[in-house]
Amino acid sequence: MRIVFMGTPEYGVPSLKAILSAGHEVIGVFTQPDKPKGRGNKVEFSPVKQCAVEHGIPVFQPKRIRVDGVEDLRALAPDLCVTAAFGQILSEEVLGIPRFGTVNVHASLLPKYRGSSPINWCIMQGEKVTGVTTMMTDKGIDTGDILMSRAVDILPEETAGELTVRMADVGAELLAETLAKLEKGTCPRVPQDHTQMSYFPMLKKELGALNWQKSAEALANCVRGLSPWPGAYFTLQGEIIKVWSVAAVAGDADKTPGTVLCAGPKEGFVVQCAEGTLCIKEIQAPGGKRMDARDYLRGHPLTTKELESAGNING
């Protein structure tokens, strides 16, 4: 088939490669425009664009595909469009261009976890299992008919970043199978059970503020689910401390949530939560690099006063 692929971050790359190695003709790749990125504001290609360039595939980078990408897409006259974390919403006009429609590789078991960051939200909600779903895109957000899906276990300590890498591969496999079945005309297609749906919004920085009024368990999920981006954090002595890894410990110390129970190179860094206590393992101070919380405390000792007053440490 003549396929147009749309995707942007790392997550989409395995899917693009899967389409290619399945022998399909990828006649164009749409990806987000190049933007100055990172330190020094250097312009960098998106991972998907990089892959496309390596394979000599024409790249299109409209600011808004439904406005200034329509003509390019129409000119390509694709049989099918495939999207995987493209980052733009397709209009009905765009969806109407490919003969056989548009297939999306979504990183959740639909109709649960619709939205742009399903992997993060699954972990934050404490899910043990998630999955990938291939679906026909329609005008709603992740509301189209389901083609195929495959479950993926969420490992106990797994971060969103790590899980994303695995999901991208599973998604690529599932996509290959879906395309094969579509070609043969044997692909299942069932509408979503909209009564079972859930939708989660885009990630915001503020989501990472650790709220000690929650349980240690919930906070641990939050840290995992927001790693590596946007990251969880709390403030200490006026500085934002990014939290990379923690461990929820059962048992209460009968203190106000937010109280630092201990903080030292030997004792470790433990904070009282609404339920249970949270051992803070890896942190990162402004301008510094990621390090063991105990290493940080060697150079930044907390006074007894700070140790005993709740509220000195908060989101």
Add this chain to the structure above:
RNA sequence: CGCGGGGUAGAGCAGUUUGGUAGCUCGUCGGGCUCAUAACCCGGAGGUCGAGGGUUCAAGUCCCUCCCCCGCAA
């Protein structure tokens, strides 16, 4: 040339403003004390202060160049 923080002992930091023989916490090694310890006491090793050049009687500290790390914004 987007904004900013930083590179000092194995680890984390102070010291740089007001140049003058390098310090703290921890680890490590040796010894001691204790039923015991994330405990305590005594002693020791370990640093070309990111690199190069300059100013000076004297540079971690002042000036110039370069390399590397990190955060924000996007």
